Amino acid sequence: DVQMTQSPSSLSASVGDRVTFTCRASQTISTYLNWYQQKPGKAPNLLIFGASSLQSGVPSRFSGSGSGTDFTLTISSLQPEDFATYYCQQSYSPPLTFGGGTKLEIK
Amino acid sequence: QVQLEESGPGLAKPSQTLSLICNVSGDTIGSGGYYWSWIRQHPGKGLEWLGYVSHSGRSHYNPSLRSRVVISVDTSKTQFSLKVRSVTAADTAVYFCVRGGNSFNYFGMDVWGPGTTVTVSS
Numbered sequence: 001d002v003q004m005t006q007s008p009s010s011l012s013a014s015v016g017d018r019v020t021f022t023c024r025a026s027q028t029i030s031t032y033l034n035w036y037q038q039k040p041g042k043a044p045n046l047l048i049f050g051a052s053s054l055q056s057g058v059p060s061r062f063s064g065s066g067s068g069t070d071f072t073l074t075i076s077s078l079q080p081e082d083f084a085t086y087y088c089q090q091s092y093s094p095p096l097t098f099g100g101g102t103k104l105e106i107k
Numbered sequence: 108q109v110q111l112e113e114s115g116p117g118l119a120k121p122s123q124t125l126s127l128i129c130n131v132s133g134d135t136i137g138s139g140g141y142y143w144s145w146i147r148q149h150p151g152k153g154l155e156w157l158g159y160v161s162h163s164g165r166s167h168y169n170p171s172l173r174s175r176v177v178i179s180v181d182t183s184k185t186q187f188s189l190k191v192r193s194v195t196a197a198d199t200a201v202y203f204c205v206r207g208g209n210s211f212n213y214f215g216m217d218v219w220g221p222g223t224t225v226t227v228s229s
Binding site: 001031034043048049051053055087096100101 | 155215220
């Protein structure tokens with residue numbers, strides 16, 4: 001199984017900050033890496049697919065990069081609605097696996 | 108616009124079979140080369156993929172569930188189901204049905220149901 005590791009597990013930031021989340025795969029997954037945002041009590045929402053492609057309807061302040069085993073998600077200027085938990089997920093090979101998540105909190 | 112919605116009992120007894128249905132509106136299973144998954148989230152925890160059924164009807168499951176899971180498609184192609192055998196308290200979770208993308212979007216899970224809470228308790 002491909003293990004996905006996210007860091008940090010939590011992050012405090014302020015509105016307007018630039019933040020970066022990190023995700024590492026235990027083996028190469030090319031660019032089969034997707035990012036999701038989840039708010040409490042809601043289903044996750046796809047933000048980025050294929051490591052760097054922005055899902056339709058997602059604000060352009062979100063961006064993704066990486067390939068192989070190391071990936072990042074960046075929010076260029078935090079907005080109040082961005083405080084949530086972020087998950088990475090590999091779709092390279094089943095079983096499909098998620099990282100443990102990074103909880104973004106207001107500083 | 109594609110929408111998914113889970114339905115089924117919110118309570119299951121230990122050792123019984125948990126059965127959930129996902130109703131698909133705005134699309135049919137088999138079109139677009141999509142994969143259709145079930146994912147669960149234990150209280151306060153992360154996301155766990157249980158398995159998928161492909162557009163061609165092929166299924167693939169998470170080995171961690173030790174063959175307790177079956178995912179199938181209704182003949183109408185507008186519903187797919189999840190069965191988990193021999194449930195225990197560890198199966199208590201929110202269960203999501205998901206459209207798991209296709210080769211054009213690197214199988215990103217782009218449509219989610221709202222989720223349904225299942226509690227396993229006697």
